[in-house]
Amino acid sequence: MPISGSPQPTASSTQPPRRRRRIRRSHNETPFADASRMTTRTVTRDHRVRILSNRRETHTYWRLRVHLADSIAIRPGQFVMVRTRDQWEPLWRRALVIYRAEERADGMELEFLYKVLGRGTALLSRQRPGDELEMLGPLGNGFPTDADSKAEALLISGGIGLPALYLLAEALARNGRTVRLFHGEPTVEPEGSLPALDDFARVLGPEAITLATEDGSKGFHGVVTEAVEVHLERARRAILYACGPTPMLRRVAEIAARRGLPAYVSLEARMACGFGVCLGCAVKTQSASDRTPRYRRVCVEGPVFRAQEVVWDEL
Incomplete structure (x- = not known):
């Protein structure tokens, strides 16, 4: 159907009809996981939320509470x-990944950490307490909290990947798990600290937090995955959970594969719809058992995947 406002084709038009572009793939490659269920999926999770606060935390981070x-x-x-x-x-x-969630007598209070990276988040940063937002969610596949319950849980984040791990840290700590957080930044911000790390410290304890900076301005001098490898030299058993830039996630997957450790990664992807219809966030994965390639949607089957399932060379 033509988009509203676009010219309608006429019988006198001499322009040939446009042909749909075919996507080439190998004979054993399936187009999308769970494609048969896409037309039957019903979205019934649209909410109207009221802003309680929306303030700048640091030079680059904002904290939104609704x-x-x-x-x-x-x-x-x-x-x-x-x-x-x-x-x-x-x-x-x-x-926006859900950073914190708290039950209240009159509903729930949700919190988000975000960076202003474009027009959408710039507009969001100008909203004030009392303003309302349209919110669709919760969406996606989250982190498992019961995998390898005897192993030390290592949470690994870089940049804006940190907020995705807070609810996981809470859940694992509540279940009595040993949890450590490794967070990486290029440098410390002008304020000297990231308030979100204080939130994690209250849940896990300050001794369980490792900050890595690439310029050595604070904490471990180097990239965050190097700090993780140093720790793994003395760790007997561990499970890795990670969210951050793709190069960091790829390195986490390599570390896990080399050491034979289970690892779960939350992929970053640009999304238009958020519930699997537009297919704009599809990534190539492969079955852990038979290595059969298939495409999966970050917004539905993800954003969390087993690290060994992702075809990293095609991200």
């Missing part, structure tokens, strides 16, 4: 798609 009148089940690592109610430009919602 009230949701409903009570919803949230798994660590899930996200929502948000849009301001008074603007339709930009058209698409923006994906």
Whole structure:
């Protein structure tokens, strides 16, 4: 169907019809995981939320707190798609991982950490307490909290990947697990600290937090995966959970494969719809058992995947 406002084709038109581009793939490669269920999926999780606070935490990070009148089940690592109610430009919602969630007598309080990276998040940063947002979620596949329960859980983040791990840290600590956080930044910000690390320290204890900076301005001097490898030299048994830039996640997958450790990664991807219809966030994966390649949607089958399932060379 033509987009509203576009010229309609006429019988006198001499322009040949456009042919649909075919995507080439090998004979044993399936196009999308669970494609048969795509047309039957019903989205019934659209909410209107009220902003409680929206403040700048550091030079680059903002902290958004909203009230949701409903009570919803949230798994660590899930996200929502948000849009301001008074603007339709930009058209698409923006994906925000759920940082913290707290039950209240009148619903729930949700918290998000985000960076201003474009028009959508710039518009979000200008919203004030009392303003309302449209929120779709929770969405996606989160981190498992019961995998290898005897192993030390190593949470690894870089940059804006940190918020995706807070609910996981809470859940694992609540279950009595030994948990450590490794977070990497290029350098410390002008403020000298990242408030989110203080949140993690209250849950895990300050001794369980390792900050790595590439310029050595604070903490471990080097990239965060180097700090993880140093720790693994003396760790007997571990499971890795990671969220951050793709090169960091690729390195986590390599470390896990070399040491024979289970690892789960939360992939970053640009999303338009957030619930699997547009296919814009599809990534190539492979079965852990027979290595059969297939495409999976970061917003539905992900964002969390087993590290060995991702075809890293094609990201």
